[in-house]
Amino acid sequence: MSTIVDTWVKVCKTSDIPENGGACALLGDKQIAIFNYTITNEWFATDNLCPHKQQMAISRGMIGSHGEECEPKVACPFHKKTFSLKSGECLSGDDYKINTYEIKIEGDDVYLRV
Amino acid sequence: MSAKKNVVVIGNGMVGYKFCEKFVAKSGSGDFQLVVFGEEPRPAYDRVHLSEYFTTKDESLLTMATLDWYLDNNIQLFLGDPIVYIDREGKTVTSLKGEKVSYEKLVFATGSSAFVPKIEGVEKDGIFVYRTIEDLDMTIDYAKKCKTGAVIGGGLLGLEAAKALMDLKLDTHVIEFAPRLMPRQIDEEGGQVLKDKMESLGTKIHLNKNTSFFGGDATVKSMNFADGSVLNVDIVVISAGIKPRDELAIKFGLEVGPRGGILVNDKLETSDKDIYAIGECALHGGMIYGLVAPGYEMADIVAEQILNIGEKEFKAFDMSTKLKLMGVDVASYGDAFGTSEDHDAIVYKDKIKGVYKRINISKDGKRLIGGILIGDAADYNMHLQMVKNKLVLPPNPEDLILGARNGASAHAGAGVAALPDDAVICSCENITKGAICKAVEEGDLNKVDEIISCTKAGSGCGGCKPMLVDLLKDTMKKMGKTVKNHLCEHFAYSRQELYDIVKVNDIKTYGSLLVKYGKGHGCEVCKPAVASILASTFNEMILKKPHQTLQDSNDRFLANIQRGGTYSVVPRIPGGEITPEKLIVIGEVAKKYNLYTKITGGQRIDLFGARVDQLPDIWEELVNAGFESGHAYAKSLRTVKSCVGSTWCRFGVQDSVSFAIEVEERYRGLRAPHKLKSAVSGCTRECAEAQSKDFGIIATDKGWNLYLCGNGGIKPQHAILFASDIDKETCLKYIDRFLMFYIKTADPLTRTATWLNKMEGGIEYLRDVIINDSLGICSQLEREMDFMVETYQCEWKEVVNNPELRKRFKAFVNVQEPDNQLAWADLRGQKFPEGWGTKYAVAKGLK
Numbered sequence: 001m002s003t004i005v006d007t008w009v010k011v012c013k014t015s016d017i018p019e020n021g022g023a024c025a026l027l028g029d030k031q032i033a034i035f036n037y038t039i040t041n042e043w044f045a046t047d048n049l050c051p052h053k054q055q056m057a058i059s060r061g062m063i064g065s066h067g068e069e070c071e072p073k074v075a076c077p078f079h080k081k082t083f084s085l086k087s088g089e090c091l092s093g094d095d096y097k098i099n100t101y102e103i104k105i106e107g108d109d110v111y112l113r114v
Numbered sequence: 115m116s117a118k119k120n121v122v123v124i125g126n127g128m129v130g131y132k133f134c135e136k137f138v139a140k141s142g143s144g145d146f147q148l149v150v151f152g153e154e155p156r157p158a159y160d161r162v163h164l165s166e167y168f169t170t171k172d173e174s175l176l177t178m179a180t181l182d183w184y185l186d187n188n189i190q191l192f193l194g195d196p197i198v199y200i201d202r203e204g205k206t207v208t209s210l211k212g213e214k215v216s217y218e219k220l221v222f223a224t225g226s227s228a229f230v231p232k233i234e235g236v237e238k239d240g241i242f243v244y245r246t247i248e249d250l251d252m253t254i255d256y257a258k259k260c261k262t263g264a265v266i267g268g269g270l271l272g273l274e275a276a277k278a279l280m281d282l283k284l285d286t287h288v289i290e291f292a293p294r295l296m297p298r299q300i301d302e303e304g305g306q307v308l309k310d311k312m313e314s315l316g317t318k319i320h321l322n323k324n325t326s327f328f329g330g331d332a333t334v335k336s337m338n339f340a341d342g343s344v345l346n347v348d349i350v351v352i353s354a355g356i357k358p359r360d361e362l363a364i365k366f367g368l369e370v371g372p373r374g375g376i377l378v379n380d381k382l383e384t385s386d387k388d389i390y391a392i393g394e395c396a397l398h399g400g401m402i403y404g405l406v407a408p409g410y411e412m413a414d415i416v417a418e419q420i421l422n423i424g425e426k427e428f429k430a431f432d433m434s435t436k437l438k439l440m441g442v443d444v445a446s447y448g449d450a451f452g453t454s455e456d457h458d459a460i461v462y463k464d465k466i467k468g469v470y471k472r473i474n475i476s477k478d479g480k481r482l483i484g485g486i487l488i489g490d491a492a493d494y495n496m497h498l499q500m501v502k503n504k505l506v507l508p509p510n511p512e513d514l515i516l517g518a519r520n521g522a523s524a525h526a527g528a529g530v531a532a533l534p535d536d537a538v539i540c541s542c543e544n545i546t547k548g549a550i551c552k553a554v555e556e557g558d559l560n561k562v563d564e565i566i567s568c569t570k571a572g573s574g575c576g577g578c579k580p581m582l583v584d585l586l587k588d589t590m591k592k593m594g595k596t597v598k599n600h601l602c603e604h605f606a607y608s609r610q611e612l613y614d615i616v617k618v619n620d621i622k623t624y625g626s627l628l629v630k631y632g633k634g635h636g637c638e639v640c641k642p643a644v645a646s647i648l649a650s651t652f653n654e655m656i657l658k659k660p661h662q663t664l665q666d667s668n669d670r671f672l673a674n675i676q677r678g679g680t681y682s683v684v685p686r687i688p689g690g691e692i693t694p695e696k697l698i699v700i701g702e703v704a705k706k707y708n709l710y711t712k713i714t715g716g717q718r719i720d721l722f723g724a725r726v727d728q729l730p731d732i733w734e735e736l737v738n739a740g741f742e743s744g745h746a747y748a749k750s751l752r753t754v755k756s757c758v759g760s761t762w763c764r765f766g767v768q769d770s771v772s773f774a775i776e777v778e779e780r781y782r783g784l785r786a787p788h789k790l791k792s793a794v795s796g797c798t799r800e801c802a803e804a805q806s807k808d809f810g811i812i813a814t815d816k817g818w819n820l821y822l823c824g825n826g827g828i829k830p831q832h833a834i835l836f837a838s839d840i841d842k843e844t845c846l847k848y849i850d851r852f853l854m855f856y857i858k859t860a861d862p863l864t865r866t867a868t869w870l871n872k873m874e875g876g877i878e879y880l881r882d883v884i885i886n887d888s889l890g891i892c893s894q895l896e897r898e899m900d901f902m903v904e905t906y907q908c909e910w911k912e913v914v915n916n917p918e919l920r921k922r923f924k925a926f927v928n929v930q931e932p933d934n935q936l937a938w939a940d941l942r943g944q945k946f947p948e949g950w951g952t953k954y955a956v957a958k959g960l961k
Contacts, residue, residue, distance in 0.1 A: 012927040020625075020635075021663030026926040029934065034927070037635060039625070054955035056679050056935050060667060064637035067603070075638035077667030077675055082638070 024059035033059035044085035119218035126152030129393030129409035130223035224359035235328030260348035267354035311468035443491035448484030448501035471515040542574025649785035668747035678951020684746035689774035690717030716753030754778035759796030768813030770796035
């Protein structure tokens with residue numbers, strides 16, 4: 001069991017994350033999915049693990065928005081289960097959820113706190 | 115047998131079946147037991163569309179109702195067992211197999227047989243009639259060894275039979291006794307236009323010909339005519355009219371007409387009031403009605419009489435008809451010849467296009483009384499409604515056939531909205547406009563298919579379907595509803611509309627399309643759909659910024675994601691042909707990266723278990739050995755399978771492998787609404803299974819047959835023969851047009867088979883667009899396809915050589931480590947994912 005420090009950790013450059021998409025970071029033995037919306041410059045971080053079939057895949061999913069409120073969401077590439085990037089709630093009707101994490105941008109660096 | 119009273123039906127043809135359907139639907143309590151005796155070995159089938167059997171050879175498509183239907187509705191059905199004895203005193207019937215059944219009421223629905231003129235030699239082998247599926251099977255079988263065929267009879271059925279002979283690739287002749295084709299339906303000038311048109315399609319028409327005898331020994335070799343001329347033939351199909359099946363009625367003392375047909379009154383009772391006759395065996399008012407619509411009306415009336423729920427009587431029936439003969443529209447409606455009253459005829463004739471239109475206008479210029487349409491019968495339904503409902507004609511009645519001129523609307527005062535509620539739209543099922551609109555409103559119907567299943571309108575000959583479309587649109591509009599086919603919550607447009615928007619406005623990115631025409635941030639539905647449209651239009655590399663994150667999971671990494679999150683790799687092997695050197699390369703790569711290997715269904719090799727970070731390295735080796743992406747991950751052309759063809763096979767008639775490679779290399783990488791599969795077979799044995807593909811090609815000794823819109827999958831569907839004996843260039847030209855038309859118009863994730871099933875007008879419409887260029891878009895479609903072919907590039911070659919793109923293929927952005935969560939097991943000496951392939955999934959025991 002590796003230790004995860006409860007502080008902000010610099011993980012990568014903003015350019016390492018594809019525009020309007022996601023990528024994965026490894027913190028200790030934990031896989032964290034990082035997403036960004038280029039137009040609004042919003043950043044989100046969640047588990048990379050999809051609870052449906054326990055696949056390490058969320059970071060490879062497509063992002064978008066849900067409903068009039070424009071809830072940011074991601075669809076798992078395996079079976080298109082979608083999750084809110086804000087709350088981690090499943091938006092496609094199942095009762096599991098994913099964890100979300102704090103993320104911030106300073107300059108062109110991406111920081112996570114897990 | 116049950117205590118219920120029996121209603122016995124003799125005959126299980128279209129009308130006999132319709133009687134059962136109506137009777138079951140109307141008899142609430144079920145006081146009666148229906149007992150049906152049919153002579154043929156199969157339950158009732160659709161004889162109107164019999165000629166389709168020549169191309170499909172699939173009798174299930176013609177079946178009116180399955181055996182289960184009879185069972186479910188508690189109908190006793192005896193097939194292959196005709197009635198041979200009727201005891202009218204004791205009210206019983208006895209069948210050939212000895213089944214004796216009592217009856218309360220007896221219904222003759224014995225139909226008709228082909229009228230065979232007494233010509234010397236008519237008993238020879240090779241002479242057939244055109245009536246039942248058995249007749250067709252025998253004809254098809256015999257025709258295999260024939261080159262030249264003749265049809266006796268230039269009427270409606272004769273021309274249908276001629277189409278069938280054409281479909282069997284015979285040199286086809288039509289022999290008509292009268293001086294023109296279809297003498298009952300169309301006038302002399304129309305007959306001439308129809309003859310010219312049929313001859314331009316390759317059928318030879320002989321008019322004023324009286325056959326005196328058939329030449330040949332045991333088998334027919336020639337037809338010898340009264341004027342001394344001779345036609346050498348290998349096969350003859352007689353379709354010179356129908357003869358009511360009244361022999362049983364005659365034998366048991368029912369009255370018949372002087373030239374046949376069981377005499378019935380307006381209640382359709384025969385001379386015995388417990389016995390009815392309906393359909394083509396019945397003679398009413400001196401007429402035998404040889405169409406289904408009046409037969410169905412008779413079935414309805416008798417069902418109501420027996421159930422004692424109606425007083426309807428049969429009146430002289432409208433014999434208007436519209437059909438497609440060899441792709442040529444022919445319609446005749448109302449008083450087509452204008453014999454019933456004084457009239458003025460307006461005639462339009464275009465010899466070049468083969469179009470003839472005639473309308474008969476009442477003397478006061480206010481009403482349409484009848485007409486004839488040849489070559490273009492699009493306005494048939496509207497004209498017929500104007501006749502039936504005595505609608506007032508527009509001020510310039512010639513607009514009806516000449517179309518809009520000087521900016522005026524051709525349908526001024528016409529259109530479905532102008533029809534009264536009691537206008538009969540579907541004459542087969544006798545369903546009015548009012549009933550259809552009510553069903554749409556009350557049932558909240560949105561599709562024509564729903565109207566058909568809900569009201570049965572359009573389930574007979576199908577001729578009224580265009581009107582159903584108009585009625586649906588009109589009614590929905592009145593209800594304030596719009597027909598929605600929106601892509602998703604982010605775009606209020608259909609895929610086809612978005613395609614046009616992208617093309618017309620030259621929009622090259624998803625972002626600008628979303629800003630101008632959509633809302634929100636998109637989703638997993640619209641992003642890949644638009645990515646596909648952009649790729650099909652501009653053909654830019656799909657991983658180029660900003661397209662990369664629009665791509666669906668597999669396209670995003672140019673590989674197929676599998677359990678555990680690893681990928682499989684499929685190099686293109688065009689036509690399934692591969693050299694030993696290349697096979698060895700695949701083997702070596704698989705060994706080096708420890709990949710599970712399997713031969714795919716599409717004649718290539720799939721390498722499973724590659725981590726995302728390994729993909730570029732694997733592909734570097736494959737690309738260097740001359741492989742290209744196989745696009746197994748994409749909604750685009752997958753493979754073109756082939757059999758080995760004439761280069762090796764002793765049966766092959768063309769080089770199917772070379773053609774398959776040419777086809778695969780032409781369309782490789784073409785992005786489409788869904789995946790595309792193809793195959794080329796070197797002979798009719800069809801080892802490449804081309805008839806289960808989106809487009810399949812089968813060699814003939816004269817060229818190639820092209821089949822379109824088949825698929826395997828959840829609901830397999832055979833591809834339909836689209837064009838025969840065409841050369842390679844024509845074949846590719848048609849495929850170019852077909853694929854681009856599909857790309858332009860299909861909904862997302864719709865295979866070509868489903869696309870065709872939803873298409874108004876079906877395969878005939880598609881033929882019109884692709885072969886006859888009815889939309890005038892073919893040259894554009896070809897240009898667009900040429901652009902796609904010219905701009906093709908192998909996506910993997912691009913990635914291998916582009917460090918920026920290559921960087922995206924790694925597990926983590928912050929460390930150079932592979933995914934540490936994969937779980938592997940061993941099976942038959944190869945690795946495979948344990949359960950769902952991750953340590954988490956294994957820990958949870960997910961299967």
